[in-house]
Amino acid sequence: MADHEVSFVVVRVLKFVFRAIALPIVLLVRLMTILCGGWFQSLDDRHKIKDDWYIATYFLLAVPRYMWSVYRGKFQFWYTFERHVKNSGSLSCISYPRPLNRKGDFDLESYTYRETYDIVLRLSYVLYHEYGVREGHTVAIDYANKPMFIFLWFALWNIGAIPSFLNYNSVGTPLVHSIRIANVRAVFIDPQVGAALKETETTITKELPQVKLHYMNEETVYETIMNPNSPQFLQEVEKRSPPFATDFQAACLIYTSGTTGLPKSAIMSWRKAVIGCTLFGHILRIKKNSTVFTAMPLYHSTAALLGVCAVFSQGGCVAISNKFSASSFWKQASLTKSTHIQYVGEICRYLLHTPVSEYETKHCVKIAYGNGLRADIWQDFKNRFGINVIGEFYASTEAPFATTTFQRGDPGIGACRSYGTFISKILSIQQTIVKVDPDDESQVYRNTKGFCEVAPVGVPGEMLMKIFLPKKPEATFQGYLGNKKATKSKVLRDVFRKGDAWYRSGDLLKSDDQNLWYFVDRMGDTFRWKSENVSAAEVEDQIMAFANDKISAVVVVGISVPKHEGRAGFAVLELAPQARNFSGDVNFLNEMLSTLRKSLPKYALPTFIKFVEEIEHTGNHKIMKKNYKNQVLPHGVGGDDILYWLKNGAEYKPLTNADWIDITSGTAKL
Known part of the structure; x- marks a missing residue:
């Protein structure tokens, strides 16, 4: 048989x-x-019996099926995709409102599962025979949101190569580092977003001469892959799925910033891409007749895994926007007949600030899912745009698991984990929130026996996720490619008993008396701004590299700004004694800005800057970052602080009361 x-x-x-x-x-x-x-x-209102049953019954069937695929050696997502091609080939797979001009006009492209499959096979032939891509190669995709991103991605999976999703905002040293640590053989570049790579091309060629850079001529490529007479390539199963492969090996690589200062290449395992995304898609009620619209960048795990993979796992359609536009968001959602949308908190706030559009009442969207939607605008967002359900989740690129909600009505507003009594009990074995050191929130609290303790209800603590094989943590948490130190730092041992191991989220969460969990803040040196993770250490390093003869110390933190999601970059500069005359020198700051633009993406540029004579330290010589994170805007607690801000993203100017009114009213954009 x-x-x-x-x-x-x-x-x-x-x-x-x-x-x-x-x-x-x-x-x-x-x-x-x-x-x-x-x-x-x-009873159901209290214990969510029906919701738990909906999840548990699917889980009990999906897991054995997945285990069987692992036993057969066909656990890769490619086979999930092929199954839907075979069973639902005529259903829509990809929808793309291609922008025609700046007026907000679009030409709607649509591809069925069968059409997408045939295109991928023809592109596979091109990659294999013309570009020399082979199984086991790591190949980077530097692309904007468009069907070609997905075509390239799945063609690489067909061949048996490992796609590496480059952040097209990355430039200079971080970009070179991203290519190097992943051992990338070739990069396929979209001319639309290739400026940053073009700017760094000389350095790449010099430091990584073995890497081939391919600027794609889409018109020529499309002529080939859309031609039914073009040859196809279907990889042999033994090469795509070698006998020695394991399901916790890399399906793809996605870059994330951290406290080390440079991007880290997070390993997205097949286990997460297949079983994790399948369960996620089911929980968010994605069906074969669903269309999920995303304006999130495909190089992020939110759009790639929880968007494309979650949707394809259920046989649904993913609608991708070339880039986020608040003014045309609902028009695109309406054109694509989307039933779901993806968000981050910033997107929701931007949409609430847009003028009323005819399309915001014409769309078919009933479910919005994402993370970072603040409780203060949660209901406003649902009510204005006619959204029935919010699927707020907690996840990070490298995390082995995620938490989800399916929030209807009023209960559970603001929560990122909401299950019934039964599933909550089961998950308590695998997810927990532990106390943190009251004097240093980046460290967990340990009692006199040396063990951690569960944080009381309502008290913020660090979220941990259990690693079930402590002696083989990579089976649960794959970590970062080529960075054992960073991977090891995310594993906390001897938590509740000797020898156990847990994944550190690096984030503060809290629970309530209904066992709902709420996101509080990020820990440590990484903060989130404009939907991106910003490494404080990376920004500090670049500032010191520019002016280490004038600046004796620098601290970068994220600070809260009213009516803005995330935290804006705030750089505190301690000038060297011989350079105290530079305090308040706007020319100095803008010279620094010119240099920083060459090495940092836009979202990492400090939004606010302050000069100080001496940066505050604790008694054991640690920088008192907490004080700076609590900086009162615009002029400090006493009203005498002088701050500078990146006005209109163009240059640093003194922050005035009039500027602050413009910022908080939304007139001026940060």
């Missing part, structure tokens, strides 16, 4: 056994609902 026939039989047997057990329970639940009426509804 062939492998696919055995697989079919096993899955059918699993379904039969599962339904034989599940059907009586379903009938019992429905009977209780009819007979007990309000009593059962009250």
